[in-house]
Amino acid sequence: MPSNRTIGIVGLAFLIGLVVGGVGVSAVLPVDSGSVDPDRPPYSISSGTGCIEQSDDWAFTAPVDPGESSDRTFLVRASIEHDQSRELDARLEHAGEGRYLFVLTTGQAEKSGTPECSDGVYGSTVDLAATLPGDFESVTVVFDGEQVATIENPGDRSPTYQPLSF
Template sequence: MSSTAYSATAVLAALFVGLVVGAGAVAFATPTDLTVSPTSSTAAATGCLGSDESAPTSWVARAPAGDRTTFVFNRTFTHDAPSVRIEGTAEEQADGVYVYRLTTSPDEDGEKTPSEGCTPRTKLDAVVSVPSEYESFTVTFDGEELVTIENDGSNPLFRTLEG
């Protein structure tokens, strides 16, 4: 049985070559252009319109942070059904053009009638995050365009939509 002894320099050189080849393979296999999809979330609560409230009322805020810009949207609105189902979808309509579509429909309780003296009112909060390189961001509500915000350098923004 013969044993082969390698010098420390040879072992370190082999280890270094292995690291370089491995790093090159990882760099070659890793995509260089990552795309970031828009993300969104909604929350809503339904009750009766208070005597001191008016509807509809809406506002939108923009908060840039690095490679993402987050939009916060709020809408208070009345409806005929005692409760509504709300669906929100964020999509890139064209390069850099993002649309957040909110649609409402009567909930399973829609067959019921509101209690006497109650005008059903829903407060909706939504959060949407898009890449900071966006060109424009639009919010639609049941097919109606409520606001379009152009990218003007990603400064924070707060805007009311009625009044």
């Protein structure tokens, strides 16, 4: 089983590749300003469950293309501690009027044979990568029905980083 450090490095490499690839594609292909459907923005979620170590949880947003597009890249990294009998589900929802929800919920796991964690705690690490309309208002992170954080659109072309705490 790969170490948590290896999983973290792979996850970070995935996110960096996603951002660099997105910028590379936007530099080659014609960009249509405001091309994201606000009701169904493109997004990808990756996750892993097992023994997790303390990690930094964060949200980051930046312009997709510093040139013509007004769309914004939105990334979240979250490590959630939960019981071994639970599993994590994650989804991005459009809540209307430029608001989005990144919803994380735990439910009964259907698997067995989960590892004992001697050096860490059991849980899941989740990465969200989305392209949102440039005029989005906010993304609220919700865990098991409770609001964890709200990330506001900075209203300009600057990138923003926000630490999260679960």
